[in-house]
Structure formats: structure tokens, C-alpha cells
Amino acid sequence: MDAIKDFVDLLANPQVFFGATFGALILIVWKREAFASNRWGWGLMGFLGVFFLFGLFDENFQLIIGKPDNVPIVALIFLLVFFTWFAIREGVRNDRRIAAGEPPIEKDEEDRVWTWPDLVYTELIALVVCTVIIIVWSIGLEAPLEQPANNANTPNPSKAPWYFLGLQEMLVYFDPWLAGVVLPSLIIVGLMAIPYVDKNPKGNGYYTFTERKAEITIFLFGFVVLWSSLIVLGTFLRGPNWNFFGPFEFWDIHKLEPLTNVQLSESIWVYGFGRALPEHWFIREIFGLALVGFYIGVLPVALAWKGLTKYYEMLGPTRYYVSVLLFLMMLSLPIKMLSRWVFNLKYIVSIPEFFFNI
Amino acid sequence: MADTKTIAPRDPAFVRAWDWLTETQIWTSIFRHTAPINDRNRVLVMLSNVFLHLHPVRLRKSGVRLRYTWCMGGISFFLFLQLTFTGLLLMFYYRPTLEYAYADIVSLREHVPLGIMREMHRWGAHAMVITVWLHMFRVFMTGSYKPPREFNWNIGVIMLVLTLLLSFTGYLLPWDQLAIWAITVGSNMARATPFLGYEGPGAALLALGDVRLIHAAADARFALLGGTIVGEGALLRFYVLHCVALPLVIGFLMAVHFWRVRKDGGISGPL
Ligand code: HEM
Numbered sequence: 134m135d136a137i138k139d140f141v142d143l144l145a146n147p148q149v150f151f152g153a154t155f156g157a158l159i160l161i162v163w164k165r166e167a168f169a170s171n172r173w174g175w176g177l178m179g180f181l182g183v184f185f186l187f188g189l190f191d192e193n194f195q196l197i198i199g200k201p202d203n204v205p206i207v208a209l210i211f212l213l214v215f216f217t218w219f220a221i222r223e224g225v226r227n228d229r230r231i232a233a234g235e236p237p238i239e240k241d242e243e244d245r246v247w248t249w250p251d252l253v254y255t256e257l258i259a260l261v262v263c264t265v266i267i268i269v270w271s272i273g274l275e276a277p278l279e280q281p282a283n284n285a286n287t288p289n290p291s292k293a294p295w296y297f298l299g300l301q302e303m304l305v306y307f308d309p310w311l312a313g314v315v316l317p318s319l320i321i322v323g324l325m326a327i328p329y330v331d332k333n334p335k336g337n338g339y340y341t342f343t344e345r346k347a348e349i350t351i352f353l354f355g356f357v358v359l360w361s362s363l364i365v366l367g368t369f370l371r372g373p374n375w376n377f378f379g380p381f382e383f384w385d386i387h388k389l390e391p392l393t394n395v396q397l398s399e400s401i402w403v404y405g406f407g408r409a410l411p412e413h414w415f416i417r418e419i420f421g422l423a424l425v426g427f428y429i430g431v432l433p434v435a436l437a438w439k440g441l442t443k444y445y446e447m448l449g450p451t452r453y454y455v456s457v458l459l460f461l462m463m464l465s466l467p468i469k470m471l472s473r474w475v476f477n478l479k480y481i482v483s484i485p486e487f488f489f490n491i
Numbered sequence: 492m493a494d495t496k497t498i499a500p501r502d503p504a505f506v507r508a509w510d511w512l513t514e515t516q517i518w519t520s521i522f523r524h525t526a527p528i529n530d531r532n533r534v535l536v537m538l539s540n541v542f543l544h545l546h547p548v549r550l551r552k553s554g555v556r557l558r559y560t561w562c563m564g565g566i567s568f569f570l571f572l573q574l575t576f577t578g579l580l581l582m583f584y585y586r587p588t589l590e591y592a593y594a595d596i597v598s599l600r601e602h603v604p605l606g607i608m609r610e611m612h613r614w615g616a617h618a619m620v621i622t623v624w625l626h627m628f629r630v631f632m633t634g635s636y637k638p639p640r641e642f643n644w645n646i647g648v649i650m651l652v653l654t655l656l657l658s659f660t661g662y663l664l665p666w667d668q669l670a671i672w673a674i675t676v677g678s679n680m681a682r683a684t685p686f687l688g689y690e691g692p693g694a695a696l697l698a699l700g701d702v703r704l705i706h707a708a709a710d711a712r713f714a715l716l717g718g719t720i721v722g723e724g725a726l727l728r729f730y731v732l733h734c735v736a737l738p739l740v741i742g743f744l745m746a747v748h749f750w751r752v753r754k755d756g757g758i759s760g761p762l
Contacts (some may be wrong), residue, residue: 202669205617205670216561218634223558240761242553248546249536250526258566259562260569267573267618272611281593282671284720291672293522294662296620296655301676310691313680325646327631328641336634338759346633356624426761488683489692 138191142379148280148474154362155354155467161221164351165342169225171469174218180351181211193380197369201277205370206295213361217353218376223340235487237339246351287372289386298367299360305375306469308490315460331454332448355463394479397421414484421482423491433457545749547757551562554758557631563626568745570619575738578610585664587730589723592666610679616658623654635759643751647746660733663726671721674729678721681712686711 161168188194198207227237237396246252282287291303303312335344342349370377372384395404398417400406404409411417433454437445445453472478482491502510511520513525528534537548553559584603585595599609629646630636636644663674685709686693694705707719718726752758 149608153575154558202617205621209621211623212621214611216628220629224632232620237761239551239553239559240557242551242556243760244552245549246552247533247549249533252546252550253543255555255557255562256565259565259574263569263575265572267611270614271607273542274610275600276613277669278596279668282666282668282721284671284722286668288668288672290688291676292674294659294673295617296658297677309605309680310685310688314684314688314691321648321652322649324627325645328636328638328644331637334637337637338633338761340633349632356628357632372672433559442710456649487692487695488690 135427136377138381142382143376143380147366147370147377147470150366151358151362151467151470157351158350158358161217162342162346164352165221165225166465169217169222174215174222177218181214188380192382195378196384197380200294201274204274206365209361210365213357217357220340221342224342226337227341228343231341231343237341240341240400258318260348267439290371290375292367292371295338295364295368298371300362301375302363302367302371304468306466306473308488310488311491314338316466317464319459319462320360321462326455330345330459331451332452349461351460355359359466360413392472394477395422396479396483397481400476400478418482418484421491424481428461432461501731511753516752545753547753550757551760551761560758561625561629563629567619567626569577569623570622571614571741574612574615574619577608577615577735578738580608581612582734587664587726589666589726590725592664596665596667600760603613612661616661620658623651627651634761640751640755640759643748643755646751650741650744650748653737653744657737660729660737663721663729664733674725675721678712678715678725682710683713684711699717 144150168175182224188198197203203256223238227239230237300317302314303316306312307316308341331348333348334347335341336348369380372378372382373386373388374390376388376390378384378388398410398421401420402408403418415422437450437453438458439454441457446458467479471479472481480490482489484490501507511521523534523539524532529532534548537543537546581599585597586592592625596609599606630644630647659674659677662668682688682690684691686697687705688694689703689705689707689710689712691705691711694710697704707713713719715725715728716722717728
């Protein structure tokens with residue numbers, strides 16, 4: 134039993150956890166025909182159910198899952214897995230029909246029905262079901278109330294509300310000005326830009342995968358892998374000092390993690406050239422600045438020329454640059470994560486003089 | 492020869508009572524037509540009732556199917572109404588001051604018989620965040636943001652942000668450790684806003700000679716909290732935002748959102 138728990142704790146570590154979610158996405162997209170079967174859907178749900186049931190017998194697991202405010206995230210995990218599976222399945226079903234020369238299911242349901250009674254009654258039933266769920270949930274689980282607010286007593290860990298824990302998790306890799314301000318703003322801008330940069334006329338008003346491969350994969354990557362899985366990580370797997378703890382691990386305040394991160398400037402000047410860091414920040418950071426400049430300024434142009442030419446021609450310059458820039462911003466998170474894990478890299482550009490770290 | 496008279500069987504009492512009721516002047520003044528059991532009345536009921544009027548008279552079959560919409564937009568709206576209602580009840584008990592806030596929540600728990608309003612409000616809020624995400628997810632997966640629905644998607648994104656802000660501002664109100672530290676962690680980010688936060692890149696550039704314009708008591712975080720720490724000012728600000736400003740804005744946007752669903756051709760479907 135303990136061996137299983139230790140193994141799960143090991144798997145839950147951020148590198149493996151993130152890698153596995155990403156790997157799962159790739160597999161799902163690639164093997165979607167198989168994934169769309171009922172066996173997979175219910176199998177996954179069953180597996181999750183068994184896992185949580187099994188976990189409930191563990192004291193540490195109970196402590197973290199049982200926090201009243203964490204209950205919705207358990208629900209979120211189930212709902213998200215279910216709906217991801219469901220949406221892909223409906224897409225695959227329609228794709229099969231389209232491949233066979235038939236219209237999507239939604240086309241067959243084009244006939245109009247009366248709002249009264251069809252819709253109004255559906256709404257009424259939904260309303261009753263929701264009310265019942267909320268009332269039962271409210272009777273069964275008391276809302277949390279801790280000690281009165283005290284500015285002098287900082288809890289460890291201090292966590293933001295759960296829906297922002299993905300952002301808080303980003304603080305491990307980025308400074309607050311990026312993780313807390315710039316990237317969240319870009320998420321909003323990016324979401325708003327979607328309908329204007331996506332010029333693909335297909336897949337409007339029905340489930341499909343094949344007709345919108347890139348769009349759906351990117352969205353699933355952003356929404357499921359980055360946003361949601363980091364929330365789960367931040368809620369369940371981060372303990373005191375924002376250290377990583379497996380789901381069955383005791384939250385030990387004294388757990389030490391070696392901090393051996395280096396700046397890009399250090400590794401180049403000190404370890405690469407074997408000399409002291411230059412005095413002036415600009416010279417010191419010149420390589421990092423060049424790298425960032427390349428990433429934002431040169432890479433999109435280079436990709437338009439080779440690699441993504443198809444998209445450049447399809448979208449035209451404005452749409453192309455907006456979407457590629459937003460996409461690169463999104464990718465900056467996994468890139469930063471990887472370089473932390475592989476090279477112990479702390480900052481690519483580090484100018485504490487101006488609070489400017491990337 | 493005896494007269495034969497056919498006697499029509501009398502309707503049961505409740506049918507007669509119903510007939511009588513629906514013919515009174517009071518009833519007919521409220522309901523302008525009889526029950527929606529024929530097509531004409533099915534149209535009329537949608538047109539004459541302001542709430543039902545948010546709907547079209549008829550809609551695509553796929554639009555009423557759980558398979559297509561997951562009902563997530565509707566559930567989000569329902570949760571919003573539920574939250575408005577329970578929130579209103581909570582306002583009867585809760586005073587947003589350092590002196591009373593925590594104590595009011597405690598007495599809500601201890602002195603209100605069968606009190607589950609706080610629970611319903613809190614769990615409803617968590618649930619709404621999730622349903623709004625799932626709604627966005629399904630709108631994406633059915634490609635429903637594509638023309639002509641681009642604008643409505645954008646209204647949606649703004650409402651998504653507002654939903655999170657509503658939840659965030661509400662999180663502070665119980666004024667316990669959970670509340671202030673979550674808000675402290677969240678609002679500390681504002682300190683790092685480029686140019687406008689006093690620890691943000693570029694803030695040092697905004698200075699008149701030696702006098703810095705952006706400092707701890709004059710930056711983005713201060714504007715959010717009405718102070719340098721999460722204290723009295725923040726509590727009042729968050730209360731007003733939570734109970735008045737944000738619900739009003741999101742309420743208006745919902746009206747626009749629903750209107751646009753109809754004006755953009757109803758629930759989406761293959762062209
Ligand atoms: C505050 C939360 C929201 C509420 C109460 C709400 C409500 C609704 C409702 C009731 C519908 C009708 C169809 C359905 O139920 O799926 C709808 C449709 C739609 N919503 Fe929302 N919504 C919200 C947030 C959002 C968000 C966050 C987005 C996108 C980012 C969005 C984009 C859309 C679009 C594009 C449609 C039209 C879909 C179609 O025609 O198939 N909404 N919304």
C-alpha cells in the first residue's frame with residue numbers, strides 16, 4: 134500500500150505531473166478514434182473515482198481533499214475529464230459522418246421545436262436539479278471560517294483563491310509583473326482575439342476535430358494543460374513555502390528544497406567565459422536581452438518565412454503576427470518551466486535594478 | 492310519451508373551479524391568453540411574457556439538447572440569480588467593518604436557525620466559476636464564437652473576468668485568516684504592475700526630479716485596497732464592488748449576451 138502511495142507521490146511531482154498531462158493531451162489528440170469510445174470515457178471516470186476513494190483512506194490525502202474550499206476542485210477534475218472526453222467524442226462522431234459524406238449530427242437536428250414546452254421545461258428541470266444539488270451540498274458541507282483576520286500572522290502556505298492558483302503557480306517560474314499582471318492580461322486579450330484571428334470557416338456550430346485540428350489542440354493545451362492542471366497542482370500539491378508535496382505526503386514545514394538556480398548571465402559570463410559579471414546591467418544581460426528580442430521580434434518573422442508560411446498566407450500579416458505572438462507568449466511558460474527543470478535557470482534577463490526579470 | 496332530455500355530464504368540480512378562475516377579470520388581466528397548448532398560444536406566451544421573451548419562439552432542436560449546450564450557460568445564469576438572492580439575504584446580517592465583519596459571520600453560523608445561506612452563497616459561487624469555464628469550453632468546442640458570434644464571445648470573456656472578480660471580492664468579506672491572506676497574495680501582484688506598481692518595472696521612471704510619483708501609498712495596489720495593507724479600506728471597497736458595482740455590470744452584460752444570442756441567429760448550428 135505504502136509502495137503505491139510513494140509511487141503516486143513520485144508521479145505527482147511537477148515535472149512528471151506536467152509532462153504527463155501534456156503527454157495525455159498529445160495521445161488523446163493523436164489516438165482520438167480510440168479515446169472516443171465509451172469504454173475509455175467511463176474507464177477514465179471510474180479510474181478517477183477509484184483513485185479518490187482509495188485516497189480517502191489516507192490521512193494526508195484527506196486533509197487536503199477535505200478542505201471545504203477544495204471540494205469544488207475535486208468536482209472540477211471529474212467534470213473536466215468528462216467534458217474533454219465528451220467533446221472529443223462528439224467531434225469524432227461527426228468527423229466519421231463527414232468522412233462518409235454525411236452532414237454532422239447537428240444538421241439533422243436543424244428542425245425547429247417550440248420553446249414552450251421543449252426549452253422552458255428543460256430549463257425548469259435544470260433549475261430544480263441545480264437547486265437540489267446546491268442545497269444538499271450546503272447542508273452537507275459547512276462553509277469554512279478560520280481565525281479572525283490577523284495581519285501579523287502569515288499562514289504558511291498563503292494561497293490565493295483556488296481559481297487563481299494557476300497564476301500563483303506561475304510565480305515559481307516568473308516574476309510577479311509577468312505572472313501576476315502581464316500574462317493574465319494576455320490571457321484575456323488572447324481569448325478575446327480568438328474569433329478575430331481564427332479565419333477557418335469550418336466547424337461553426339457543430340462538434341468536429343478534424344476540421345479544426347490546430348485550434349482545438351491549442352485551446353485544450355491552454356485550458357486543460359496550462360490553466361486547469363496548474364490549478365490542480367497549486368491546490369493539492371503545493372504546501373508550506375510553496376514546496377511540492379505528493380498527495381499522500383505529510384506537509385512538513387521544514388522540508389528543504391535545494392535552491393541552486395542560476396541566472397543566464399551568470400552561466401554565460403562566469404561559467405562560460407570564466408570571468409566576473411560585467412558592471413553595467415546592459416552588458417551583463419546582453420545575451421538574455423538578445424534572446425528575448427529574438428523570441429519576440431525575430432522568431433515570428435522567421436516562422437512566417439519558413440515553418441508557418443502556410444498560416445502566414447492564410448491569415449495575412451495582422452492576424453498572423455497577433456496569433457503567433459500570443460501563441461509564443463503562451464509557450465513561454467512551458468519553455469521557462471523546462472529550462473528551470475533541465476538547466477536550473479532562474480532568469481533569462483535579470484535586472485533587479487529596475488525590478489525587471491524575465 | 493315522456494320527454495327525453497339528454498343531460499350533458501357535468502365537469503368535475505376542480506375543472507369548473509379552474510374555468511371560473513381563468514375567466515375572472517383578475518386572471519385575464521394577468522394572463523393575456525390561455526395555456527400554451529396550441530401553436531398560437533405557444534407563440535403568444537413567448538411574446539407577452541417579458542422573462543420568456545428573452546427566448547425565441549422556436550429554436551433549433553440541437554439547441555435544447557444537453558449534448559450540444561451542456562446547459563452550462565443556462566446553469567451559469569441560474570447560479571447568478573441564486574447568488575443574487577442568497578447574497579441579498581446575507582446583506583441583512585453582515586456589516587463590512589473591522590469591528591463587525593467576522594462576528595457577523597460567526598453569528599450567522601451560530602444564531603440563525605437552519606442557516607445555510609452562507610453555504611449556498613459560497614458553494615454557488617464556486618460552482619458558477621466552474622460552469623462559466625465549462626460554458627466557454629463548449630462554446631469553443633462547437634466553434635460557436637465564429638462569425639456572426641464574435642462579439643458575443645467577447646461579452647462572454649468580459650463576464651468571465653467579472654465572475655472571477657466577483658468571487659475574488661467576496662472571498663475577503665468573512666474577514667478571517669483565509670480571507671485576508673488570499674486577498675493579500677492576490678493583490679500583491681498589483682504591486683508589480685509595470686509602471687503603475689511601486690515594485691513594477693518602469694515605475695522608477697515616473698518621477699518629477701527626485702520625487703517618485705509611484706510609491707507604496709500611490710500605486711495600483713493602493714488603488715485596489717484603499718490602503719497599503721488589506722485593512723478597513725479594502726474591506727469597504729471589496730464590499731461595494733461585490734454587492735453593487737460588479738453585479739450591476741455583469742447583470743447588464745447578461746442582458747446584452749442573451750439578446751445577442753437571439754440576434755445572432757439563435758443557438759449556433761451548421762450553416
Ligand atoms: C457569466 C456568465 C455567462 C452566462 C450567464 C452565459 C449565458 C449564456 C446562455 C444562457 C447562452 C445560451 C446557450 C447556452 O446555454 O449554451 C449563451 C450562449 C453563448 N455564450 Fe454565454 N454565458 C456566460 C459566459 C460566457 C463566456 C465566458 C463566453 C465565452 C468566452 C460566452 C460565449 C457565448 C457564446 C458565443 C454564446 C452563443 C453560443 C451559441 O450560439 O451556440 N458566454 N451564454
